[in-house]
Amino acid sequence: MANTSAPKPAFMNNPMVKWIDYRLPIFTFMHHELHEYPTPKNLNYWWNFGSLAGIMLVVMIVSGIVLAMHYTPHVDFAFNSVERIMRDVNSGWLIRYIHMNGGSMFFIAVYIHIFRGLYYGSYKAPREVLWWLGIIILLLMMATAFLGYVLPWGQMSYWGATVITNLFSAFPLIGDPIVTWLWGGFSVDNPTLNRFFSLHYLLPFVIVGVVVLHLVALHTHGSGNPVGIDTKGPQDKIPFHPYYTVKDLFGLGVFFLVFAAIVFFAPNMLGEPDNYIPANPLQTPPHIVPEWYLLPFYAILRSIPSKLIGVLAMFGSIFILFILPWLDTSRVRSARFRPIYRIFFWLFLIDCVVLGWIGANPPEGYFLLIGRLATAWYFLHFLIILPLLGWFERPLPLPTSISEPVLKGGGSVAAAKPMEKA
Amino acid sequence: MAQSAVTHAAGGGHGAEGTRRDFLYIAAGAFGAVGTALALWPFINSMNPSADVLALSSVEVDLTPMQLGQRITVAWRGKPVFIDRRTPEQIARAQADNTADLPDPQTDKARVKKPEWLIMVGVCTHLGCVPLGQKATDPRGDFGGWFCPCHGSHYDTSGRIRKGPAPKNLPIPEYAFLDDNKVRIG
Amino acid sequence: MRKLVFALVASATLVASTAAFAAEAAAPPSQSWSFSGVFGTFDRAAAQRGYQVYKEVCSACHSLSQIRFRNLQDLGFSEDEVKALAAGYEVTDGPNDEGQMFQRPAKPADRFVAPFPNEKAARAANNSAYPPDLSLMTKARKDGANYVYALLTGYGEPPAAAKLMEGMNYNKFFPGNQIAMGQPLNPEQVAYTDGTKATVEQMSHDVVTFLAWSAEPELEARKRLGVKVLLFLLVLTALLYAVKRKVWRNAH
Secondary structure: OOOOOOOOOOOHHHHHHHHHHOOOOOOHHHHHHHOOOOOOOOOOOHHHHHHHHHHHHHHHHHHHHHOOOOOOOOOOOOHHHHHHHHHHOOOOOHHHHHHHHHHHHHHHHHHHHHHHHHHOOOOOOOHHHHHHHHHHHHHHHHHHHHHHOOOOEEEEHHHHHHHHHHHHOOOOOOOHHHHHHHOOOOOOOOEEEEEEHHHHHHHHHHHHHHHHHHHHHHHHHHOOOOOOOOOHHHHHEHHHHHHHHHHHHHHHHHHHHHHHHHHOOOOOOOOHHHHHHOOOOOOOOOOOOHHHHHHHHHHHHHHHOOHHHHHHHHHHHHHHHHHHHHHOOOOOOOOOHHHHHHHHHHHHHHHHHHHHHHOOOOHHHHHHHHHHHHHHHHHHHHHHHHHHHHHHOOOOOOOOOOOOOOOOOOOOHHHHEEEEEE | OOOOOHHHHOOOOOOHHHHHHHHOOOHHHHHHHHHHHHHHHHHHHHOOHHHHHHHHHOEEEEOOOOOOHHHHEEEEEEEEEEEEEEEHHHHHHHHHHHHHOOOOOHHHHHHOEEEEEEEEOOOOOHHHHOOOOOOOOOOOOEEEEEEEEOOOOOEEOOEEEEEOOOOOOOOOOOOOEEEEOOEEEE | HHHHHHHHHHHHHHHHHOOOOOOOOOOOOOOOOOOOOOOOOOOOOHHHHHHHHHHHHHHOOOOOOOHHHHEEEHOOOOOHHHHHHEEEEEEEEOOOOOOEEEEEEEEOOOOOOOOOOOOHHHHHHHHOOOOOOOOOOOOOOOHHHHHHHHHHEEEEEOOEEEEEEOOOEEEEEOOOOOEEEOOOOOOOOOOOOOOOOOOHHHHHHHHHHHHHHHOOOOHHHHHHHHHHHHHHHHHHHHHHHHHHHHHHOOOO
């Protein structure tokens, strides 16, 4: 049986540590939040991606700060300063490829983290605010990623910036003044690049702030778990350290293997060749696409013929997540005990992949039709299916506690299977 | 964990089991620590001079227009380099002072390649100001060389520190005469 | 999917750029390159020959602005050879003490000298087409190395149905199949000093090797370091997995 309250480590008796801790209880805090913090003992590997995302945020900030030391935010020098980083700065190519692909790895971790939350109902009471903070982090990440993509001042940077800033012109009356204000001129130009650089440097630290709130909210009620029932007592929990620290570290090793393989052997796989052509305001590339992690939203934008409604739908596709805890009327958290929701979860995941694929293709012919259907399904899932499922679905019987998930008699074997990982 | 029940019987954290676990912890910890340190190095090293900076580390100066007694300043690696075409009197004074009480003893001969041409980095060895003395109207200090206005260091006609807080003589950059009228610094 | 995207991009370009005849740009066939693969390196002899091709043929119209003469030392040229190569070009420097700009021989630290002072001059001299800078060409096109090779070897007689616009040339690998650049490489166009026979294929292969180096000069260092990093991470991850199993043995 595991201990829920670990004894104080030896170093806490060090007089120096005691002296500081009496005045600033940082060691008690760390001991409490890391060592004692009781965590459900049945978390599977899908629970690794929160800490992975946190580590990627650190990687992005560290590599970004170093890149900013060598980068020049001016339309005449930006492209060449990036090439100078790639060619002349010591290990500059490595740092830039880490930053470039680190963005993608960050989004991979965060998207898996989000879909884990969707599958296991992590957004349900009492974790709604935790979920909101996560959505705010996602929005900030998208803004940061978009701003950063403009900085190398390649063709895709320039035209991506033009297209995305023009979204705001969809709003009646205030639209055009807003766009002019965003640009600081009458097109995307040097003032735009300067402010984008400033904000791209600022926002990651705002993300850090929201991440801290995210963690405070998390530690208030503790992690959810794959079974989705509350922990009933000490027999259901183990201290976060060393059990989950070591599990997270192992996951980090695997994640970094993938990351390193991309950085060293396919650094441009996820990028667009057009961004190695310097920005040319007089010539649009034949096919403008955002980075892969924004493609589903781009597809929603383009599938709607009205400019304003398209923009609203795109933003709405994220904002709808804020009311998800109330759209999902089922009282059962985990999809493991919701046989019908489980099907719709996978359909929704496929729908998002389809939207991504549509976003990478021109809005013509079948692509347009499929894109519209996929967009409709996206909103249908949240607005119709989820509220109705709560009423009609008959969930499987829940286990009485995490410690005895395998029910005698009516229990399902499939439901208990992933427990092996814990 | 499937086999945990089996291995648990042998557990208890002592004997061969404990040693093996300690070894694992130490090995993993050491690998992690070394890996982190190695991963940090590229980030630190990126702040060292880059290839394009290193490639620009020498300048060539045409000495033809310089008059006897004239001093000019050229930029080299972002720092001023003093080039002084010394008069015979200045050379004589510099050589005579070889035996004077020098804080940083050095003969004049050790500081020049050709006695007529004194070439040094014009950065005071105290705290990095640029000493005066390049223009004819500048104060040249008590020894006829250079005078640093920041904290009052006096340099002689060989650029040696004679008085004031600076600890060292003005440094001599690497240079070579390409021909009689051309010098490459760096 | 990426191929599909490419095909669609190509066809979209085609529709946009010309209605003269509708033909899809062929997908470039894959060649074997010394620099591909996990352990790939640049074939120095090929890259040096490629530099000769660039210098004697391409550089008449195309700049290579990201490359400095000193970079050629990576390709196996000695410091003195690089100095001599650079001295063959004139660059503008200044202002001098009289306030005038002046011409001086290029130094190893200088960028490759562009054939035209600016884009407008380049367009004026090339029937209003702009010969793009080649420094990043193999990175700035999908499947860049194979594409450039295919383009250089892809000239030929247009199909009967095709109507070429004034001053354009037929190339089955160029989006739209009409390219302003005339066939740049012809057999025996350069005299290789190492005795290699200068066929169009050979010269194309060599110049693509050179351009791949100019686009990704870090490639060799990147792959060498990558192998070490991956091996290190494999061992570390295996150790962490073992530690994880040990720790979790107590929890059940």
